[in-house]
Amino acid sequence: MTLPDPSQTARGTAASTSTPASAPLQPIEMRDVELTRGSRTVLSGLSLDVKAGEIYALLGGNGAGKSTTLSALLGFLTPTSGLIRVCGYDPAAEADAARRRTAYLPENVALYDLLTAHENIAYFMALAGAEPERAAIDAALDAAGLQREARDRRVSGYSKGMRQKVAIAMAVLRDVPVLLLDEPTSGLDPRATADFNALLGGLKARGTAILMVTHDLLGAADCADRIGFLAEGRIIEEVHPGEGIDVLALHHRYGERSAA
Amino acid sequence: MSALRLIAWNEWRLIRRSAVARAALFMLLALSAIAAFTSIAHRDESDALRARFQAQADAEFDGQPARHPHRMVHYGHFVFRPLPALAAFDPGVDAFTGSAIFLEGHRQNSANFGDVRQSSLLARFGQLTPAFVLQVLGPLVLVFIGFGTIARERESGTLRFLKAQGIAARTLLAGKALAIGGIAALLLLPALLSLGWLVLAEQAPLSGALLLAACYTAYLAFWVAAVVAASAIARDARSALMALLGLWALTTILMPRIAPDIALAATPLQTRLETDIAIHEDLRRIGDSHNPDDRHFAAFKAATLARYGVTSVEDLPVNYRGLLAMEGERITAQLFGEYAADQSSRQRRQGALATGFGLLSPAIALRSASMALAGTDLDGHQRFLDQAEVYRYAIVQGLNRLQAEAVTYADDGSRNKDPEAARRVRIDPRHWHDVPDFTYRAAPLAERVQAAAPGMALLLFWLIAGVFTLRFAARRIAEAL
Numbered sequence: 001m002t003l004p005d006p007s008q009t010a011r012g013t014a015a016s017t018s019t020p021a022s023a024p025l026q027p028i029e030m031r032d033v034e035l036t037r038g039s040r041t042v043l044s045g046l047s048l049d050v051k052a053g054e055i056y057a058l059l060g061g062n063g064a065g066k067s068t069t070l071s072a073l074l075g076f077l078t079p080t081s082g083l084i085r086v087c088g089y090d091p092a093a094e095a096d097a098a099r100r101r102t103a104y105l106p107e108n109v110a111l112y113d114l115l116t117a118h119e120n121i122a123y124f125m126a127l128a129g130a131e132p133e134r135a136a137i138d139a140a141l142d143a144a145g146l147q148r149e150a151r152d153r154r155v156s157g158y159s160k161g162m163r164q165k166v167a168i169a170m171a172v173l174r175d176v177p178v179l180l181l182d183e184p185t186s187g188l189d190p191r192a193t194a195d196f197n198a199l200l201g202g203l204k205a206r207g208t209a210i211l212m213v214t215h216d217l218l219g220a221a222d223c224a225d226r227i228g229f230l231a232e233g234r235i236i237e238e239v240h241p242g243e244g245i246d247v248l249a250l251h252h253r254y255g256e257r258s259a260a
Numbered sequence: 261m262s263a264l265r266l267i268a269w270n271e272w273r274l275i276r277r278s279a280v281a282r283a284a285l286f287m288l289l290a291l292s293a294i295a296a297f298t299s300i301a302h303r304d305e306s307d308a309l310r311a312r313f314q315a316q317a318d319a320e321f322d323g324q325p326a327r328h329p330h331r332m333v334h335y336g337h338f339v340f341r342p343l344p345a346l347a348a349f350d351p352g353v354d355a356f357t358g359s360a361i362f363l364e365g366h367r368q369n370s371a372n373f374g375d376v377r378q379s380s381l382l383a384r385f386g387q388l389t390p391a392f393v394l395q396v397l398g399p400l401v402l403v404f405i406g407f408g409t410i411a412r413e414r415e416s417g418t419l420r421f422l423k424a425q426g427i428a429a430r431t432l433l434a435g436k437a438l439a440i441g442g443i444a445a446l447l448l449l450p451a452l453l454s455l456g457w458l459v460l461a462e463q464a465p466l467s468g469a470l471l472l473a474a475c476y477t478a479y480l481a482f483w484v485a486a487v488v489a490a491s492a493i494a495r496d497a498r499s500a501l502m503a504l505l506g507l508w509a510l511t512t513i514l515m516p517r518i519a520p521d522i523a524l525a526a527t528p529l530q531t532r533l534e535t536d537i538a539i540h541e542d543l544r545r546i547g548d549s550h551n552p553d554d555r556h557f558a559a560f561k562a563a564t565l566a567r568y569g570v571t572s573v574e575d576l577p578v579n580y581r582g583l584l585a586m587e588g589e590r591i592t593a594q595l596f597g598e599y600a601a602d603q604s605s606r607q608r609r610q611g612a613l614a615t616g617f618g619l620l621s622p623a624i625a626l627r628s629a630s631m632a633l634a635g636t637d638l639d640g641h642q643r644f645l646d647q648a649e650v651y652r653y654a655i656v657q658g659l660n661r662l663q664a665e666a667v668t669y670a671d672d673g674s675r676n677k678d679p680e681a682a683r684r685v686r687i688d689p690r691h692w693h694d695v696p697d698f699t700y701r702a703a704p705l706a707e708r709v710q711a712a713a714p715g716m717a718l719l720l721f722w723l724i725a726g727v728f729t730l731r732f733a734a735r736r737i738a739e740a741l
Contacts, residue, residue, distance in 0.1 A: 074424050099426035106424075110417030112270070114277040126266050127425045 025088040027052050027101075027178045027209030028073065033082035035065075035072060035233075042068045043079065044233035050209040052177065055200055057212045057220035060230030066213040069230070070180050073211070074104060087177055100128070103171040107183040109163040113156035117146060117166045120155060124170055132173055140169035143202070145195045161188050168199065179203060181212040185219050197223040263427055267435025271409060272442060281405045288401045288447055292393045296454035299389040303348035304462075310340040310359060314698070322693050326686040328675070329662040330585060336364035337655060339698040341644040344635035345464035349455060349472060350391035352636025361645070363652035365585075365659075366592055390451040391630055394476050395623055396512050398447050399483040403504040406440040406487035410737070411497035419737075429738040433730055437488045444480040451476065465705050471712070472633050478719045479626045485726030492733035511621040519617035519624055523610040535599055542595055560587055574669060581672045582664025586657055593653050600649065604642055611638055618718035625722060629715030632708055639711050643703055651698050662691055 028050035035043040042065050050056040060066050071077040072084055075091035075098055084091055091098035111120045121137050132140075141151055144165040155163060164184065171179055185193040200210060200223050214220050220227050221241045229237040261269070275281045317338035324335060341359045343351075410433070413419040422432060452473055458464035487504060494500035530538070546556055564583060565571060573580035611628075618625030631637035663672070671681040703711075 076420075076423065096426045096428070099424060102424070104421070104424040106417060106420065108417055110419075110421045112274060112418060113416070114274050119273075123266070123270050124421070124425060126261065127263055127422065127427055 026050070026085065027087055028056075028211055029083070029085040030069075030073075031083040033072065033079045033084055035068060035077060035079045037068070037077075042233055043072065043082075046082070046230075046234050048228055048235055050178075050211050052207045052209050053204050054226070055204050055210040055212065055224045057214055057224035057227045058230055059214060059217060059220060059227060064230040065233045066230055067182065068233075070104070070182055070211075070213055073178075073180055074102065075099065101176050102178045102180060103174045103176045105164070105167045105171055105179070105181045105184055107186060108160070109167040111155045111158075111163055111166060114154055116154055117141065117151045117158075117162075117169075120166060121170050121173065125173055128174055130174070136173065137169070140172045141165070143172055143199055144169040145192060161192055164188060165192075168196065172199070172203070175206070175208075177207070177209060179208050179210045181210065181214075183214055183216075184212060185214070185216055193219060263431050264435045264438060267427070267432060268438035268442065271436060271439030275405060275439070275443065284401050284404050285443065285446070288393070288397055289450065291388070291397065292390065292447065292450040295388045295393045296390050296450050296457075299351070299387075300348040300454060300457065300462075303343055303345075303351070306359075307343045310342060313338065313360070314340045314342075318697050321695065322689075324689060324692050326689050328685045329582075329659040329667065329687060329691070330365075332692065333365035333585075333656050333659045336362055337652075337698075338362055339648050339651065339700075341641075342700055342702075344640070344702055345458050345462040346455075346468055346472065346634035347636045348458055348462070349389065349451070349469075350630045350634040350636055351387060351389060352631035352634055353638055353641055354636050355387060357638070357641040361648045363648060363655065365589060365656045390454050391627075391634075394448065394451055394480065395626055395630075398444070398480055399508055399512060401447060402440060402444060402480070402483050402487050403501070403508055405443055406436075406484070407491055407501040407504050408497040409436045409440060409488060410492040410733075411494055411500045415496055430731075430734040433488055433492060433734045433737065436491075437484055437730060440484045440487055441481065444484050448473075448476060448480060468633050468635075468705055468708065471709065471716075472630060475626055475629045475633070475712075475716060475719055478723045479622055482622050482719070482722045482726040485723075485730045489726070489729040489733040492737050512623040515617060515621035516624050516627065519614045519621070520610070522617070523613040526613055527606045527609045529603060529606055529610075530599075535603070539592075539595055539599060543592065546591055546595070556591075557584070557587075560584075576669065578664045579667050579669045579672055580664075581669060582660055582662070582667065585660040585663060589653070589656050589660055593649075596649070600645070607638060607642070612714075615714050615718070618715060619721070622719065622722040625715045625718030627715070629712040629719060632712035632715065635702055635708055637711065640703060644700060647700055648698070655695055658695060662687060666691070 026049045028048070030046055030048050033043050033046040034041065046065065046069065048056065048058075058066055058069060068077060072079055073086060073091055075095040078092040086098040087101045089098040089101070091102075111117075112123070115123065118134065118137055121140070122132070125132055125137075138148075138151070141148075146162060146165040146169065150158070150162060155166065158166070168184070185196055188196060197219065200212075204210060204225075212220065212224065217227075224241060227239050227241060228235045229239075275285075317340075321335070321337050324332060327335070339361055341354075343354065343359075347354060410419065413422065419432075423429075455464070455469040455473055459466050459469045486507065490504050490507075491497070491500045494503055561573065561580075564576070564580065565573070568576050568578075570576055576583075615624065615628040618628060628637070632639065666687045667685045671678075671684045675682040675685045
């Protein structure tokens with residue numbers, strides 16, 4: 001699986017992705033973030049950062065605050081206190097600038113059922129300010145592993161996995177400095193998961209900062225540089241899979257925390 | 261391409277690919293085209309028929325043989341209201357009010373021959389005209405095509421995805437409104453073409469046609485805003501559809517039918533029978549020309565004799581019976597005028613109250629403006645009644661004057677006993693030729709625009725309300741994500 005030529009992607013064609021002058025900046029930076037929804041505190045002093053060319057996997061049980069973290073980074077939710085920056089921009093106050101630098105892959109990929117994969121990608125890319133050639137879209141779909149014969153069919157008949165591949169292709173094409181993934185491999189078979197992890201490796205090599213929310217510890221251990229365990233709205237443990245951790249023990253511990 | 265145009269273009273693409281939307285659009289366009297064709301044909305046919313009937317009535321009046329002038333007063337004359345060119349777009353009250361009046365002495369008749377009385381109950385629901393299609397069916401098609409424009413994006417998750425792409429809620433709603441607005445423009449097209457045809461081929465006033473087009477554009481623009489806003493605010497597409505169908509039923513079907521009833525209850529009109537009885541009682545009170553002891557006519561006789569310096573009606577140089585007929589007609593016409601003015605004033609109050617309901621229903625506001633601009637509102641009908649009454653009075657008094665001047669009092673008194681006198685009272689038929697034909701003068705455009713102003717102001721209010729609702733919806737969308 002190979003990524004398309006960067007000159008064919010959004011980062012290669014659009015000049016609008018430059019960061020503020022005071023570089024170097026962390027692509028993703030969260031400091032002491034508190035966020036309440038109604039009377040419930042969802043994030044409670046969350047701090048994390050993801051560097052360029054790094055994959056960070058965020059794990060946690062249901063209600064730990066994983067999806068809220070992504071929503072805050074996308075500017076959908078405003079923190080009560082603390083600091084959030086995406087490439088130096090506050091996603092709540094400078095939403096447009098931050099979102100132009102962010103690609104987002106939701107757990108349930110939403111596409112227009114009456115459009116084909118090509119048309120969906122071309123539309124979303126055009127909204128992001130890029131107009132990739134059909135060949136570039138095909139290259140991205142190749143990289144995402146979507147069968148050629150499916151690409152000109154309406155996506156209404158697509159499986160969850162196929163939809164995710166379309167969204168992955170979009171993320172690849174946008175080639176933005178920050179990629180946010182919400183349970184990216186939940187609908188994929190083991191082969192596709194392996195392909196996907198390889199794809200993330202390619203993006204990482206390009207310098208993309210990747211924050212992945214997942215339940216899949218084994219998958220995360222396979223591809224992430226760091227894994228943060230989220231509980232009660234903050235990181236309670238952070239490990240580096242590359243440093244020879246005991247995944248089985250981690251899995252055991254993580255399972256206990258999820259159940260707690 | 262800007263994000264706004266991209267969103268609109270994509271929405272059109274989705275609508276094109278939806279079989280239901282295509283079918284709804286096709287049916288309405290077909291209906292709209294059929295309405296335009298049949299309405300123009302119907303108006304042309306009706307107008308030609310009325311012109312033919314008018315010419316026939318004129319010819320029959322002119323062709324009457326030598327008669328006693330008072331026989332001609334009772335022979336009477338038909339007048340027909342010609343249809344304005346824009347009636348092909350909006351026939352307004354024409355089908356209900358009648359288009360012909362029988363004019364005769366001592367009576368003021370109602371208009372007759374309305375289409376509704378000659379057709380099925382279906383015509384009462386609404387004739388198939390461009391105005392009806394746009395007022396009632398146009399919003400319904402916009403509702404069916406657009407109710408899910410935002411709600412479905414929310415349900416499927418694409419809305420969140422769009423937001424993640426950096427699309428502002430306001431841009432999204434504007435793009436959707438542009439797309440649904442494009443559909444509205446398509447719906448307007450057959451009607452605009454028919455208006456163009458009426459201006460070019462049937463001499464309809466250009467300014468009137470342009471104002472009509474502007475009113476219908478504003479009306480559909482309100483519906484576009486309402487559809488997009490409801491789709492954005494509602495919990496889901498189904499709720500949006502239910503809310504919009506409720507709004508449509510309430511404002512385009514229910515309110516326009518309830519408003520006139522409320523106006524009627526607030527300002528009741530006398531029935532024809534009640535009016536006739538009241539006039540008859542007033543006439544008895546004022547005086548009876550056949551009663552020698554009647555105070556009014558005794559005074560009239562004394563004044564007439566004094567004016568001519570004679571002591572008996574036989575000595576008058578004119579036929580006293582003719583003078584009596586003129587005085588009697590003057591009194592009845594004055595009474596008719598007073599009752600008609602009262603009825604007309606009540607109808608105006610009813611109309612104003614009904615138009616006021618335009619604050620609750622944009623369809624009422626549009627109907628009021630549309631009929632006024634087309635010259636087919638109640639004011640136009642009242643104008644016809646007023647002109648017909650002036651004409652009736654002139655004819656009847658002209659014939660009464662002929663009786664006074666061309667027929668002697670002696671002959672008039674003995675015509676039933678003396679065949680020679682009966683021959684002499686039948687005056688030359690050239691006198692009927694001298695009676696001018698009825699020519700209806702339609703209200704000038706400035707007057708029609710003035711009559712349409714309240715409706716147009718209410719439409720503007722609805723349009724502004726629509727824009728504010730869209731802005732509110734944009735805020736809700738921005739907050740909800």
